[in-house]
Ligand SMILES: Nc1ncnc2c1ncn2[C@@H]1O[C@H](COP(=O)(O)OP(=O)(O)OP(=O)(O)O)[C@@H](O)[C@H]1O
């Protein structure tokens with residue numbers, strides 16, 4: 001019972017801006033009627049309302065480039081937040097998305113806002129709710145999309161360093177650091193800097209087909225000599241939002257980081273880049289400790305082996321000691337297929353006394369494609385399960401903990417709960 005496939009095009013009254021374009025994928029007939037009526041009256045025209053859910057929206061590929069509003073039913077999705085994040089990346093950047101669904105849960109609402117949705121309304125829709133939500137979404141976009149990615153509100157937020165640590169060698173730490181930095185940059189529409197702190201054996205620059213430079217060692221030796229111009233010159237651009245710095249010191253050349261070198265260096269770097277993702281070496285405990293100390297966020301990747309769990313526990317202890325206020329995320333490695341591992345995720349959780357936040361799946365073709373093309377994995381293999389698995393983690397990094405988004409959320413939650421109250425009447 002799909003309605004007319006003709007896209008809805010109409011102008012707001014008294015407005016000489018381009019016409020508003022809206023679409024909807026809705027499962028239930030009653031909700032379809034309501035969405036149709038309210039977007040109709042808001043835009044003074046027909047709306048392209050289709051029968052379907054987020055599954056149909058994910059399979060849809062012919063998005064009008066000037067699409068302003070998409071209403072999508074999260075019905076039956078087993079992982080609505082991951083699906084929402086996937087959908088958001090497929091849509092034109094200017095499109096505001098309003099989710100609807102049967103689940104009436106503020107935690108879900110917050111997660112959806114964190115992945116870039118403008119709003120979420122619980123079914124059944126009270127009269128006027130959809131129209132108001134659509135108007136708010138358009139207003140929000142006019143003001144610069146304060147709660148969406150690329151939010152200007154994020155620009156003055158505090159500097160963030162995410163350190164990525166492999167509990168053992170070869171667990172996929174460099175791959176994860178690059179993937180997360182690329183996803184974060186694209187999501188925030190903000191320049192993110194990757195730093196490979198393994199001055200001798202780092203593989204990050206090689207993986208991205210960028211040139212290693214000597215200046216990193218010099219900068220760590222004499223951080224007081226670094227200025228914004230220096231960073232500008234040595235940070236190599238991979239794409240619009242991704243930059244990287246890494247060295248290739250001779251294996252014979254020793255390096256002893258002076259006290260606080262990494263922290264001082266990162267402070268200087270943050271004058272140019274708000275977000276830094278650090279690939280942390282395991283072979284240099286002094287530098288490792290310094291980087292952990294200077295981090296706001298840490299991703300620890302453990303493989304499903306006995307030594308992997310033991311070392312994850314030891315690094316977790318270092319993190320607790322030197323960076324107790326850093327946000328710690330725990331992931332399991334995807335380099336080896338977890339089905340063939342003797343240690344299970346539950347064993348890791350029991351030993352480390354905390355939940356695993358992300359199980360990075362094994363995706364050898366995607367990892368190979370990234371290496372072969374010298375590109376971040378999200379570009380070389382955008383549909384990889386690795387990208388999908390890391391999405392909630394990336395969304396959580398810049399999500400509601402940050403400045404404007406957090407403030408907006410409380411206001412919207414207020415309206416959301418108002419909506420629930422009025423619905424119960
Ligand atoms: N999820 C994954 N699935 C399959 N292969 C992967 C995955 N992640 C990484 N790899 C591959 O595993 C190898 C090691 O990855 P990577 O260099 O990222 O690990 P590392 O922990 O940084 O290693 P090192 O200790 O040498 O720094 C690479 O060939 C990479 O392409």
Ligand SMILES: [Mg+2]
Nearest residue numbers: 173174203279
């Ligand atoms: Mg590495």
